[in-house]
Amino acid sequence: MPTEFSVFLTADKLLAKGERPSLRNVRAALDKGGSPREVCKHLRAWRKKRGYSARHEPTDLPKDMKEASQILAMDLWKRAKREATQKFVREREEATALRREEAQDREHLLGMIETLQAENAVLKAKGVAADQDGERLQTRLAKVENQLERLRAEEFWDRVMQEIHDIIPDGSAMTPAEILPEIKTWTVRGAALHKEPLTPGVLKKKMDVRIKHGKYFEAQPQGRYGRRTA
Known part of the structure; x- marks a missing residue:
């Protein structure tokens, strides 16, 4: 199932190359294709975010305008890629920090368990001694x-x-x-x-x-x- 991010990148690439980011072209450019319904949903979101309208797309532009459009599309694609990379780095750092905290918590819990086990052993030994003392006292009392x-x-x-x-x-x-x-x-x-x-x-x-x-x-x-x- 294609993600929104993969559809956004594919549409930006097509637009940067001067190709029309239609549903068919996007699905064909995706690594694993994807259901038309999912691709269409993400493509609508891309069009809304980019302000893109297929109805107003010029079919025959002067060369300089077409080159400027391609440069703009390429810049948009690079910015989207850069933002995605930054997001990926942040998420990886957050995941690393989370794993570090989990490791510290796990180490702390293991220490608590060892402490409780030691205290339990001491209490158990005291309980055995108390039982023996109780038996001796009962015998003396009798x-x-x-x-x-x-x-x-x-x-x-x-x-x-x-x-x-x-x-x-x-x-x-x-x-x-x-x-x-x-x-x-x-x-x-x-x-x-x-x-x-x-x-x-x-x-x-x-x-x-x-x-x-x-x-x-x-x-x-x-x-x-x-x-x-x-």
Whole structure:
């Protein structure tokens, strides 16, 4: 498809040689011809810009006028060629500057990407370290919570043993089954919260541990327990 620029140059050349820049002549002079519609459109633009009218074109001019016309046409063609060359140089310089700016932008972006990748690697390493620290803290916290739970349980059962010690009459003895109904309701609930519901068997186990350590109780015949005397 012919461009406006190529049609303008071809018409100027024909006019400079004293030939009529008609549609047929222009199409014939173009390197690749072109559709009549496109060539005609650009040729109309050329005629308007050059102020050329085929109707007023003289067919028989004196030699000096014809030579002057050819010189004028040649000057127009040279000026058009010069303008086209200047335009081409400007466009090439602009394209070169644009490519230079794009290269600088690309280099800048690559630098940013490398920086972000390095920062991401650092953050990833910190994240791994933080996860490891978190796991260690969770383990330590679990140990502390277990120790605290054991201390609470020991304190609770010491209070239960003290309560049972007060239930057993001085100088008498009772079995765990006889002691259980005398224990306070909230003590029973507390034992359930510590995952050891009060039963005669649980009471016996807890009281035997205290006897082993010489605290609160003394074993009596027939599975009975009496207060330990100081």
